[in-house]
Amino acid sequence: xxxxxxxxxxxxxxxxxxxxxxxxxxxxxxxxxxxxxxxxxxxxxxxxxxxxxxxxxxxxxxxxxxxxxxxxxxxxxxxxxxxxxxxxxxxxxxxxxxxxxxxxxxxxxxxxxxxxxxxxxxxxxxxxxxxxxxxxxxxxxxxxxxxxxxxxxxxxxxxxxxxxxxxxxxxxxxxxxxxxxxxxxxxxxxxxxxxxxxxxxxxxxxxxxxxxxxxxxxxxxxxxxxxxxxxxxxxxxxxxxxxxxxxxxxxxxxxxxxxxxxxxxxxxxxxxxxxxxxxxxxxxxxxxxxxxxxxxxxxxxxxxxxxxxxxxxxxxxxxxxxxxxxxxxxxxxxxxxxxxxxxxxxxxxxxxxxxxxxxxxxxxxxxxxxxxxxxxxxxxxxxxxxxxxxxxxxxxxxxxxxxxxxxxxxxxxxxxxxxxxxxxxxxxxxxxxxxxxxxxxxxxxxxxxxxxxxxxxxxxxxxxxxxxxxxxxxxxxxxxxxxxxxxxxxxxxxxxxxxxxxxxxxxxxxxxxxxxxxxxxxxxxxxxxxxxxxxxxxxxxxxxxxxxxxxxxxxxxxxxxxxxxxxxxxxxxxxxxxxxxxxxxxxxxxxxxxxxxxxxxxxxxxxxxxxxxxxxxxxxxxxxxxxxxxxxxxxxxxxxxxxxxxxxxxxxxxxxxxxxxxxxxxxxxxxxxxxxxxxxxxxxxxxxxxxxxxxxxxxxxxxxxxxxxxxxx
Amino acid sequence: xxxxxxxxxxxxxxxxxxxxxxxxxxxxxxxxxxxxxxxxxxxxxxxxxxxxxxxxxxxxxxxxxxxxxxxxxxxxxxxxxxxxxxxxxxxxxxxxxxxxxxxxxxxxxxxxxxxxxxxxxxxxxxxxxxxxxxxxxxxxxxxxxxxxxxxxxxxxxxxxxxxxxx
Numbered sequence: 001x002x003x004x005x006x007x008x009x010x011x012x013x014x015x016x017x018x019x020x021x022x023x024x025x026x027x028x029x030x031x032x033x034x035x036x037x038x039x040x041x042x043x044x045x046x047x048x049x050x051x052x053x054x055x056x057x058x059x060x061x062x063x064x065x066x067x068x069x070x071x072x073x074x075x076x077x078x079x080x081x082x083x084x085x086x087x088x089x090x091x092x093x094x095x096x097x098x099x100x101x102x103x104x105x106x107x108x109x110x111x112x113x114x115x116x117x118x119x120x121x122x123x124x125x126x127x128x129x130x131x132x133x134x135x136x137x138x139x140x141x142x143x144x145x146x147x148x149x150x151x152x153x154x155x156x157x158x159x160x161x162x163x164x165x166x167x168x169x170x171x172x173x174x175x176x177x178x179x180x181x182x183x184x185x186x187x188x189x190x191x192x193x194x195x196x197x198x199x200x201x202x203x204x205x206x207x208x209x210x211x212x213x214x215x216x217x218x219x220x221x222x223x224x225x226x227x228x229x230x231x232x233x234x235x236x237x238x239x240x241x242x243x244x245x246x247x248x249x250x251x252x253x254x255x256x257x258x259x260x261x262x263x264x265x266x267x268x269x270x271x272x273x274x275x276x277x278x279x280x281x282x283x284x285x286x287x288x289x290x291x292x293x294x295x296x297x298x299x300x301x302x303x304x305x306x307x308x309x310x311x312x313x314x315x316x317x318x319x320x321x322x323x324x325x326x327x328x329x330x331x332x333x334x335x336x337x338x339x340x341x342x343x344x345x346x347x348x349x350x351x352x353x354x355x356x357x358x359x360x361x362x363x364x365x366x367x368x369x370x371x372x373x374x375x376x377x378x379x380x381x382x383x384x385x386x387x388x389x390x391x392x393x394x395x396x397x398x399x400x401x402x403x404x405x406x407x408x409x410x411x412x413x414x415x416x417x418x419x420x421x422x423x424x425x426x427x428x429x430x431x432x433x434x435x436x437x438x439x440x441x442x443x444x445x446x447x448x449x450x451x452x453x454x455x456x457x458x459x460x461x462x463x464x465x466x467x468x469x470x471x472x473x474x475x476x477x478x479x480x481x482x483x484x485x486x487x488x489x490x491x492x493x494x495x496x497x498x499x500x501x502x503x504x505x506x507x508x509x510x511x512x513x514x515x516x517x518x519x520x521x522x523x524x525x526x527x528x529x530x531x532x533x534x535x536x537x538x539x540x541x542x543x544x545x546x547x548x549x550x551x552x553x554x555x556x557x558x559x560x561x562x563x564x565x566x567x568x569x570x571x572x573x574x575x576x577x578x579x580x581x582x583x584x585x586x587x588x589x590x591x592x593x594x595x596x597x598x599x600x601x602x603x604x605x606x607x608x609x610x611x612x613x614x615x616x617x618x619x620x621x622x623x624x625x626x627x628x629x630x631x632x633x634x635x636x637x638x639x640x641x642x643x644x645x646x647x648x649x650x651x652x653x654x655x656x657x658x659x660x661x662x663x664x665x666x667x668x669x670x671x672x673x674x675x676x677x678x679x680x681x682x683x684x685x686x687x688x689x690x691x692x693x694x695x696x697x698x699x700x701x702x703x704x705x706x707x708x709x710x711x712x713x
Numbered sequence: 714x715x716x717x718x719x720x721x722x723x724x725x726x727x728x729x730x731x732x733x734x735x736x737x738x739x740x741x742x743x744x745x746x747x748x749x750x751x752x753x754x755x756x757x758x759x760x761x762x763x764x765x766x767x768x769x770x771x772x773x774x775x776x777x778x779x780x781x782x783x784x785x786x787x788x789x790x791x792x793x794x795x796x797x798x799x800x801x802x803x804x805x806x807x808x809x810x811x812x813x814x815x816x817x818x819x820x821x822x823x824x825x826x827x828x829x830x831x832x833x834x835x836x837x838x839x840x841x842x843x844x845x846x847x848x849x850x851x852x853x854x855x856x857x858x859x860x861x862x863x864x865x866x867x868x869x870x871x872x873x874x875x876x877x878x879x
Contacts, residue, residue, distance in 0.1 A: 295866035299756050302765070302869060305797050309870055310768055313877045314803075321806045328819045397823050397830070402716035406809070409802035424870060431866075 002623020003097040003149045004029060004653050011107070012077040012089040014044035015706035020092055023706075026713060027655060030648050030687025034708075035661040035674060038453075040693040041706040042657035046161055046629035047075070048091040052104050053150055058161055072108050072119050079705055085112040095625075097148045101128040104146055150624050157609050160628040180612060190541065194534035200527040205233075208520040215514040222508065229504045232497045239497070243490045250483035254582075257476035260469055266455040267469040273452040274466070280445040284438055291434040294427070307416050307423055315417035318410050325403050332400070354384040454631060545615075546573050546581055553583075553611035559646045560603045563638050571604060583608065603639060610650045626651040632660045637673050644677055644686055654688075662692070668711070669694060681712045689713050714830055722831070723805070724793030726838045729779050729786040730763065734849040737856045738762050741863070756869075760790045764800060765869065766848030767841060771807055772876040776843030777850050792838075808840050815840060 009024035010016035016023040025034065025045075036042045047057040056065040057075060068075065076089045090107030102125065109120040125136040125145055136142050150158045209226065216222035260267075302309045349357065349364060357363055357380050363370045370376035449457075509521070550573040557571055569585040585604060613626075626647075632640055640660060647654050661674030669692050670678060680686045690712035696705045730738070742762045756762045770776060779786050795801040812819065817833050825833065855862065855872070862868055 298866055298870065299761070302756075303761055303797055303800060305799060308797075308800055310765060310800060310873070311803060312873060314768075314807075317803075317807055317810060320810050324810065324819065331820045332823070397714040397719075397825065399714075399716050399719055399819075399822055402719050403809070403819065405716070405720075406802050406806050409799050410806050413799070413803065424874075428867065 002652060003095045003625065005149070005625050005655070006094040006096060006101070007092075008045070008048060008094075008655075009092045010045075010048055010090070011092075012080040012087050013048060013091055014075060014077060015039075015041040016044065016048075017077040017079045017705040020090070023708070025691055025708065026689065026710075027653065028687065028689050028713075029653050030689075031644055031681075032653070032655045032689045032691075033661070033677070033681075034655065034657050034691045034693060035659070035670065036657070036693030036706075037659055037662045037664060037669075040695060042629055042659065042693070043161075044706075045657055046159075046627065049093070049159070049627050051075075051091050051106055052093050053146060053155065053159070069121075072121070073117060076108070076110060077705075081110070081117075084110075086110065093149070095149050099129075102126070102145055102148070103128070104142075104149070154613075154624055157612055158624050158626050160609075160626075160630045190534065190538055194531070194538050197527065197531040197534050201524070201531045204520065204524040204527045208517070208524045211514070211517045211520045212508060215517050225504050225508055229501055229508075232501050232504075236494050236497050236501075239490050239494050243487060243494070246483050246486045246490065250480060250487065253476045253479035253483060257473060257480060258582075260473040260476060263456070263469055264473050267466040269455040270452055270457045270466045271470070273448045273455065273457070276448045277445055277452065280441050280448060284441045284445065287434050287438045287441065291431055291438065294431055294434070298427075301423075301427070306412065307420050308413075309420055309424055311413060311417055312420045312424065313417070315414055318407075318414050321410070322407060325407055328403065329400075351384060354380055358384065543575070546575070548615055549573060549608070549611050552615055553607045556610040556614070556646065556650070557603060557607035560607060560639060560642050562642050571607065606643075610646070613650055623652050626654040627657075628654065629657040632658055640673060641677075644680075648687055668692070669709075678711055714827060719830065719834070722834045723837060725791055726834065727788045727791050728763070728838050728842045728845065729788055730766075730842070730849055731777075731779065731783050731846055732785050732787055734846075734853050735787060737853050738849070740856070741852070758796075760795045763789055763845055764795065764804065766852060767804055767845040769848030769851050769872065769876060770844030770846070771848075772873070773847060773851060775847040775851075776840070777846040778839065778843045779846065792841075804841065808837055811840070812837075 005027050007024055007026045009020040011020050011023065012018070013023075025032075034042065034045060043058065043060060050056050050058060050065070051068050055068050057068055057071050058064075059066045059071070059074075072089070073081075076087075080087045080089070086109075088107055088109050090105060092103065092105045094101065094103050096102075105122075105124040105126075107122050107124075109122070111118045111120075123139075123142060125142045127134045127136055127145070136145060209230065212226055213223070216226070298309075301307075353364065357370065358372075358377065361369060361371050361377065363376055363380060368376065370380055550571060553571050553573075572584050572586045574582050574584065583604065632643075637660075640658075647656075661670055661677060663669060663671035663674070668675075677686065678690050681688060681690055689710070692709045692711060694707050694709060696707050738759060742756050742759050756765065792801065809819070812822075812833075815836050817825075817836070822830065822833060852872075862871075865871065
């Protein structure tokens, strides 16, 4: 019988601020979905489970598991740390196993003294049976009960996180394969028996050699044969050491290649998106520079020599000026003409006479008084001051150039200013166009960033590890080829030496029939048969398991990829020279398919996990909670749909932390696929529960508070 | 008097602005980045700000003359140094268009004595000051009430366009 989780709740744990009752998720058999956007608590939720089952949390920055002892401060709610001096952080899981209810509670009390947090961790476990609560006090007993939630050997299959999905089932290393086989059938006893029989073979061979030497102390020829045999055995032993070393190196290279292969698709993608992001960033910067220059030039355009925006709509004033100037010119010409017309006739008084008339106040022409400042006096004065010839300008000043220069300078504006309105309009449009282009490029860049992050990228896109991954992958491939060749060579030698030994042994058998020697020979032969028997049994079980696993994994793979437009091929489990198994994807003609997207690679792994889980217990379901915080985005909607159909057949209870059903723009935060799955759950087509995590209010990461909405219980 | 002499008289004049606008003029001329975090909405040269303010005052049809009560008005660059020349001449043209409203017809100037011409030039500059200080007053008001608007790189164009529509 396995375990079923009834609820998981949090208190001041990462984003989960507040008490357990405010942060509780109740679960059922079937699929339990927690749908949340990035940074809304999926990985934090997963870390809560990790804390309970193995006292670790996954550090996304370091990309590895860390002990909770060194992570408590990070695990506590930012809001609680900022606002309170004393609080408790904790995770509570309630689960059933064989009708017994267990409440596991791990907490840390935080208290701030002199700006330093004092931490006091605790681990409590309550067992409830027939409505009776029993506190479990013994730490070993507590750990044993927590193991009932997810047994140690199944943890690697039951807890999926991030890209670890790709490294989950490692059949290409001896330890990985042994661990998987052991998980499935528990054949450690058989392996031990085989190793013991090998030791017996060695010992009996030595005893036989000693007996033969003793029996043939006088026979030089036999001694020579024995010596030669010993020499060959020694060489075989050395060659086997060498073989073991090569196999170890091969295994390491295969491990490296397998690990890198899991990352290779993403590494290549990341490299590709990095390059796209760099290109887009360059384009964005160029557009921004252009826009910036346009904006900075606005004030220059205001004072442009030809089309000054400053004077927009002011062209009419030039026309006014022009009219005034024409008027001035007319007046000047008229005045000059008048000056010419008042030239006096002959016999008129000369200037001296006119000056005397003014002094006397008397007009000698008409014989009348002309008092100072009277009309007549002013007339005489005017006649005196009249211009005496056309060449003599009657005006005191001549500003005609002053007025005309102004007109010359400003007259180009008459036509140009009419165009300024249109120029400004176009200029504004150019900036708006650039804004739009920048926005589109930024959206494209965001898209590329999202793809980059989905491919496992972190914020620091300058990380050069991806190019290293690609070159390490190539190097590992070369090492595998070299080591395989070395191993084959050594094996050929061993085989040759073994044949030589056999020949020597035949000669020795023909020469002697010493009873003691025969007895040892008989024992040695028995031991060798026994060793072979154990070896063959072990190999047969291995082969059968791998064949069953291949069949089962292919069934799951087919179900998971059902309906995909691209064929995902089929999985092939191939035994390697070192006894390990390499899983590859083959097409209908049995050719290896490479270059399939990360989605297919992950489906391959997930199919193997499901196959292992199914194989372990025959046709029954996996009776332990399956908890996944693996990214589904690479799979596509079709896979997600298939997964929700297949998963309940394999796992009694699964908790799936997923963001691919989330859409912040909708009222219920679900996209179309989310709505469809929720509908199926409400109808009972998919058993389970459905939660959506939301953020109470916008805040920086340190103060983020996650809340949850239950759509289906 | 000849045209060149009149031109010299005008070019040597340094129009004034009221001291109270000094901070604002500095901000939008050279220290725009202080409030906007950018440099694009500044005029660069003081005399451009002054010319801009003049156009605003002129469009408003409003003048704000320097009076005896205005303490320590600030002297501006000599008119002869204003650039571009065409826009400076345009400003002169605008004032000359209205010369009769401040007591001088163009034809009178042809007959005026040197003393009268000096009076005319003083009044000419006074008119420029009147419009420019009215424009500065308008800008100061906007600066005080809606400084956020000055973050828009088109702020100075927008102000002119608004005035064209009123």
